[in-house]
Amino acid sequence: MNAVGSMSPAPPETGTPATRPTSGGLQLRGLVKRFGDFTAVDHVDLEIPPGGFFALLGPSGCGKTTALRMIAGLEFPTEGRIFLGGQDITGVKPHRRPVNTVFQSYALFPHMSVIDNVAFGLRRRKVHDARAKASQVLELVELSHLADRRPQQLSGGQQQRVALARAIVNEPEVLLLDEPLGALDMKLRRQMQLELSRIQREVGLTFIHVTHDQDEAMTMADIVAVMNEGRIEQLGPPEELYDQPETVFVANFLGKSNLIEAEVLGEDGPWLTIAAGSAQARLLSDRCVSRQGRLLVGIRPEKIAIAPVGSDDEGRHGTFADRDGEVWNTLAGGVVSAMTYTGVSTEYQVEVPGIGSVEVFAQNLAGDVLAIGDRVSLRWRAKYTFGLAGDEPISAGAEVEPG
Amino acid sequence: MSTAERRQHSRQGRLGYWFVLPGFAFLALFFALPVLVMLATSLFAPVPGGGVGAFQPALEFSNYTEVLVLYWVPLLRSFAFALITTVAALLIGYPIAYLVAVRLRGHRLAQGLLLVLIIAPFFASFILRTQAWKIILSDDGLVVGALKALSLMPPGAHLTATAVAVVAGMTYNFLPFMTLPIFANLERLDARLIEAGSDLYASPWETFRKVTLPLSMPGVLAGTLLTFIPAAGDYINASLLGNNRNTTMIGQIIESRFFQAADYPQAAALAFVLMVAILILVMAYVRRFGTKELL
Structure with missing residues (x-):
């Protein structure tokens, strides 16, 4: 899968100030990083528009942190180029890049007070009134009262906010998290x-957030890029990625999916008819790869x-349209072979002959919970069905240990 | 907690003190007591009409003014030599420690090899090593030959029996005492802090000055103390590599006052002056540069 993120039209010509974006836009072109035989980042093309909250989501070892470190200048790419605001920064030393990082370990300077940590970058660039600016940002992260403490005297959450303040005070074109x-x-x-979402909106900087936590990526980011084995699998707004995954990895890594092996029987207008075991179903052809x-x-x-069997649609099989024309x-x-009651909802495992195990999340609206052994029928709006390439391993991304 | 339980609890807490008793006893017997004996001896007066080395208990404070008037030059010279030695050892030892601890991090083999090389001098005797330096620095040796060939030394000049030789010998002999504490400190330095420095617009040099160096100060402090203190009292380098005229250090004077002149009160007074002077200098130094973590 060679997903190329194209959030905005073709990159502007470099060097000509007239067409250069005024701020922020970051592009990765054919970025590769190898460590010996291991390819950590494998031909990543990415365009990140200025001013947004962007997330790089993937399991540990997928290359997301390496990609981030190349943007920061802490790793040098084996191949490919990095552009920031239209300028090639591939060979620019980290301390000359208008990019700041919030490190996973925070990496606060233990020999300096909180305020000196925050003012560090400003002082290196000889910014006037470094202390006053640092105080303002400390106010933004609500830590003014701890300005003179040492980092090790703060709690984890407070240290995290100092690390954030230390980075955003420099108003970088791109903030890496x-x-x-x-x-x-x-x-x-x-x-x-x-x-973080509030601060991003307030300061309006471009945030690139690396995480293995899909909830975190989905709740915070405007655009999510799902990475796997050094490549970008899919890129888009969280709803789009969830609603219409394009690879098995994305379907399984972002939430849960029931994936069923099937064969295309024919095409009928916008619909494809497919056969899975003895059952037939329909899906929209533009939701199918x-x-x-x-x-x-x-x-x-x-x-x-x-x-439960016995209700109105008993015995019906395959596809039908209801009174409103919904398929x-x-x-x-x-x-029902297994169930987990969680209060607000119940998770069922349903064994369907010829299909296999199907997972169902049912909201407990009425309170009548089914029991193991109950005979049931399942139905869903055909428009929510999606189709993925049949040659992909069906459990890709499902058993990935997050972290 | 009941009274009995509390007593039991505090008894367990006090158990550790018993383990330091042997150490205290040892130091009392072989350090505190000799220092007191030395202090008493430094105030002894000659036995009237007695021979060489015959002294009796007294409170002869003039011993101190006498030695200070007679030997203030070698005393000051000792501190000057020790200071130069410490600075030289720091300038040589820090980069070595940095190389091994930071740059070669992860390269276990190279690290181990260089550490062995740093410690290797300890495998040979102190006197033998100093004697070897005499040969290295001799007029027909490699160093003098090279320096003369490069016209960095006038043709008739020597290196042996000079202050340069004494300081060079001391720098060499005390270098591991400087390098090892700094290495031990830099080894624990979080490399991510260096990355954070470069991420926050600090050039490699600025990152070193603002992050690495301040964080390695406990190691630098330990190394400089471990070099300066023995260097100030050194007499082996001074007597083997010096000329006994304008390189004489206070250790040599104490040694000759004691063993050759048998002037025990003067030797004791000088030793006590040296001890107090080092103590005052070290305390001032630690107060100025010391970190809270070290004290």
Whole structure:
């Protein structure tokens, strides 16, 4: 899969000031980084527009941190080039790049007070009134009262905010965040997610956030790039990635997906008809990566409605249209094989003959929870179905250990 | 907690003190007591009509003014030599420690090899090593030959029996005491802080000055103390590599006052002056440059 992110039209010509973006736009072109035999980043092309919140999401070892370090100038790419605001910065030393990083370990200077840490970058660039500017940013992250403390006297969350203040005070064209919330506990992480989003909106800098946490990427970023084995699998707004994944990896890594092996039978207007085992189903051909041959057909567990056999659509099989013209896919003859009750919803495993195990998330609206062994039928709006290439390993991205 | 439990608890806490008792006893017997004996001896007066080396207990404070008037030059010279030695050892030792601890981080083999080379001098005797320097610096040796060939030394000049030779010998002999503490300190330096420095617009030199060096100050402090203190009292380098005229150090005077002139009160007074002077200098130094973590 060679997904090329194209968020904005073709890159402007370099060197001509008239066409150069006024700020921020970052481009990676054919970026490769090898460590010996290992290829950490494998031909990544990316265009990140200025002023947005961008997330690089992927499991550990997918190359996201290496990509980030190349943007910061801490690693030199084996191949490819990096442009910032239209200028080639590939060979520019890190201390000359208008880029700052919030390190995963925070990397605060232990021998300096909080305010001196924050003012460090300003002082190196001989900015006038460094201390006053640093104080302002400390106010933004609500740490003014701790300005004279040493970093090791602060809690993890406070250190995290000092690291953030130390980076944004420089008003870099791009702010890099390397798993900045990884060391925080769940509650603090949620709080910092909101705070980071607020600060990004307030300062209007380009944020590039590296994370393995899909919730974090989805809740914070405007655009998410999913990385796997050094490549970008898919890029887009979080809703789009979730709603219409283009690879098995994305379908499994971002939330959960039921993937069923199927064969295309034919095309009918916008619809493709497919066969999976004894069942037939429909999906929109523009939500499918190919229009013939073998496919992996996917549906998200919460899109499936589960009903005990005996209700109105008993016995119906395959595809039907309801009174409003909505097209539904149905799987009949399922048996609940496992269930997990979580209060707000129930997660069911349903064994469907000829199909296999299907996962269903049902909201507990009425409170009548099904039991193991109950016979059920499943149905979902056909328009939510998506189709992926049939030759991909069906569990890619599903068993990845996050981190 | 009941009274009995509390007593049991504090008894366990006090157990550790018993382990330091042997050390205290040893130091009391072989350090504190001799210092007191030395202090007493420094105030002894000659036995009237007695022979050489015959002294009796007294409170002869003039011993101190006498030695200070007679030997203030070698005393000052000792501190000057020790200072130059310390600075030279720092300038040589820091880059070596930095190379091994920071630049070669992860290269275990190269690190181990260089560490062995740093410690290697300890495998040969101190006196033998100093004697070897005499040969290295001799008139027909490699160093003098090379310097003369490059016209960096006038034809008739020598290196042996000069202040340069004494300081060079001391620098060499005390170099591991400088390098090892700095290495131990830099080895623990978080390399990510160096990256953070470069990310925050500091050039490599600025990063070194603002981040690496301040963080390695405890190592520098330990290294300079471990070099300066023995260098100030050194007499082996001075007597083997010096000329006994304008390179004489206070250690040599103490040695000759004691063993040759048998003037025990003067030798003791000088030793005590040296001890107090080093103590005052070190305390001033640590107060100025010391970190809270070290004290």
